Amino acid sequence: MTLTAQDVADITRLLEESSFDELYLELDGLKLSLRRQGAGGAPAAPALADSPPPAAPRNAGPAPDVAPSPQPAASAPSARTAATQSDVQSVAAPLLGTFYRAPKPGAAPFVEIGSQVKEDTVIGIIEVMKLMNAVRAGTCGIVAEIVAQDGALVEYGEALVRIDTTGQA
């Protein structure tokens, strides 16, 4: 199953005309993830295989349809563009569970601030009922921030670490 550029354009238009903020489409061997810019969270990006769809919990509810904006309409998109162009990406928890920074108690953490990571670098593990799930960076770059506490309960979609994708050696 493949999608043509026209298909994607059609699907995007459907989302724009709908009242929904996000759309996830899964076909055989293909995942398409679309998100309205106003919906908060990470900018729309093609989802990588294995990677969780939303990069961060939505920071605000859906925008009201006819709320007067305190800012000129034009300034909002430019502010969003700036955010989009920022090169720090969050690695989101792919499932709810207990987050561990190290493979076992007392061991060195998988990553520290400044660690160089690749897409398949493990940044931590999430335990769900004694099942350990490795969480991978999903992008290349340098760890800029460790957000989640070791041993803490993390929700689905919660930011675990942030990665500066410009920081490549």
Next chain:
Amino acid sequence: MTIKRILIANRGEIAARIIRTCRLLGIETVLAASSADRHSVPARLADRTLCIGPARSTESYLQVGTIVQAALGVRADAIHPGYGFLSERAALARACEENGIIFIGPTAEQIASVGDKLRARSEAQAADVPVVPGGAVEDLEDAMTLAVRLGAPLLVKAVGGGGGRGMKRIEDVTELPQAVQLAASEAGVAFGDARLYLERFVTGGRHIEVQVLGDGAGRVIHLGERDCSVQRRYQKLIEETPAPNLSASLRERLHAAAVRFAERLAYRGAGTVEFLVDPARDAFYFLEMNARIQVEHPVTEAVTGIDLIAEQIAIADGAGLRIRQEQITWQGCALECRVNAEDPARDFQPSPGRVATVRWPAGEGIRVDTHIEAGSQVPPFYDSLLAKIIAHAPNRTAALMRMRQALIAAQVTGISTNLTLHQDILADAQFQAGGVDTGFLTRYLQRSDTGAAHG
């Protein structure tokens, strides 16, 4: 009381309903919500909300491990499963038992024994509760022999099914081979269990169920019955209590049979024993037991004044039965209309989307259980229940009148609902007379279709 914090593993109106009682009891609530329900009304009402996974319920609400981990993570004393989702999965009850979490419901063993239709059926027989003539079948030849003995019409059912899924009705024994094949493959896919059984289809039957509470040590009380005969494709639409036009002796026999069945299991918590009532023969048959709180529990609460969620919590907390059978009294009549996001004019197509405006009825004898307000999103991933409108009055005529006024006052814009259909049914002479059978709604819809075509 050892239960101080409850994790609610559900969504929608029942999550909001559970939170309401927890607040009255001073119990903290943590809602386990999918990403689609992060900003729902119950998420706002709960003391805390945890996002347990994506919208799709197989990756969120149906994940036993995630739910238990969430409860452990927030140090919840107990899990309330609501209805649907994991409420009748023995695996969740067992995982709770293994992890020191109180499961607000029956034991894993009890869930397993009522969840398997064949086991439930033999338990009923052992408790001297009549069952519909029928039995399990091994293969087609076996099915043929039994079908000829029972006589058509017949129902072909999946042993692990429920809610009408995996069920086929045949009018003639010649239709059996196809029905058996279809039901077996459907059941295999949907429930991972291809076992089947046949039973006689009772024409003109009514669906009447009895609410029970058990302390888990063998003591069981009943809170009367509910008539849920107004249904379409086994989905209930209107429920009422007491069941209208039912002889006092049949009513008493139903209550006693439900109590006997639950006593045999030493049932713990709130449960419902469902019966098929054959008014022509003044007989009834055991259908199944639902080992959870039911959608339609508010009509029972209205006439008894008992908060069923509070009793569920008390029993789970080890307080046992706080009410004796002789203390239960029934005041008046209550009806419930299920308001769904669906379009009856388009073959009941679901109508998800954003609710623009909402007006729910209020006033004496009116209760609305809902999770919908203006601006609410109705996600396409879950059931279409928007609200339950409950009307209570001293007698059935007054309750019907109250409900009709409430339905006129109710208004939902932005999505389609079945509010008008409810008004039409309540204006119907047969429904007003009371005691309709489970085929009533289908016949009514065909009638009104024909009427519309001619009109």
